[in-house]
Amino acid sequence: MKNVITSLDRPANPPWQPLQAEGWKLSDSPELLDRHQVWRWLSLEAAWSRGRSQEAVNTSLDHSLTVGVYDPAGRQRGVARCVTDRVAVGFIDDVYVDADHRGKGVGRWLVCGLLQHRLLRGISQFTLVTEDAHAHYAASGFTPLTKLQRWMQWRRDTGSAYTPDPWAPGSPPSSVS
Ligand SMILES: CC(C)(COP(=O)(O)OP(=O)(O)OC[C@H]1O[C@@H](n2cnc3c(N)ncnc32)[C@H](O)[C@@H]1OP(=O)(O)O)[C@@H](O)C(=O)NCCC(=O)NCCS
Numbered sequence: 001m002k003n004v005i006t007s008l009d010r011p012a013n014p015p016w017q018p019l020q021a022e023g024w025k026l027s028d029s030p031e032l033l034d035r036h037q038v039w040r041w042l043s044l045e046a047a048w049s050r051g052r053s054q055e056a057v058n059t060s061l062d063h064s065l066t067v068g069v070y071d072p073a074g075r076q077r078g079v080a081r082c083v084t085d086r087v088a089v090g091f092i093d094d095v096y097v098d099a100d101h102r103g104k105g106v107g108r109w110l111v112c113g114l115l116q117h118r119l120l121r122g123i124s125q126f127t128l129v130t131e132d133a134h135a136h137y138a139a140s141g142f143t144p145l146t147k148l149q150r151w152m153q154w155r156r157d158t159g160s161a162y163t164p165d166p167w168a169p170g171s172p173p174s175s176v177s
Pocket residue numbers: 015046095096097098101102103104105106107108109129130131132133134135136137139
């Protein structure tokens with residue numbers, strides 16, 4: 001079936017346009033990232049990553065394609081990252097906008113910046129998990145998974161008799177050295 005193009009797919013005026021006009025910018029530059037601020041958001045405020053250490057946040061940023069939105073003074077106001085091999089897999093995670101700057105299009109700008117990033121142009125499907133922000137991502141064109149039966153998961157917390165977790169206390173060592 002041919003994709004239906006709606007006004008959502010090609011907004012005439014992206015919601016972040018006024019911010020851009022004021023000198024806000026979206027960037028993937030690691031040098032601009034305020035790692036301490038991102039850690040504060042993720043570890044103190046975001047429900048899914050509460051308590052995450054600064055070291056863990058840094059590791060996640062370093063192993064993802066990360067974008068930030070910066071106000072005209074260069075202060076970071078939002079972050080999003082794509083966990084990716086730049087060929088086949090693109091998983092969007094840790095989308096966070098400073099509470100005082102929500103509702104201005106920053107969130108959509110971050111997501112759009114990843115979906116349209118030149119290094120990710122070969123990826124045919126991006127995925128993400130969200131507790132309650134479905135409408136936010138739908139505004140960028142995301143839909144619920146259509147072929148749910150094809151997806152599988154392996155959970156460390158429930159474990160498996162076939163592949164026990166080697167990192168659990170008392171387990172035999174990992175087979176990978
Ligand atoms: C979700 C979040 C990233 C959105 O950022 P934002 O800059 O406020 O979003 P935008 O201004 O680009 O809004 C885009 C659309 O998403 C909607 N939206 C924003 N937050 C939403 C939410 N939590 N649930 C549903 N819709 C939401 C807005 O109403 C807007 O729709 P509209 O254009 O039809 O009015 C931001 O609210 C946030 O950081 N929340 C806390 C962390 C979080 O929940 N992150 C998402 C994890 S999956």
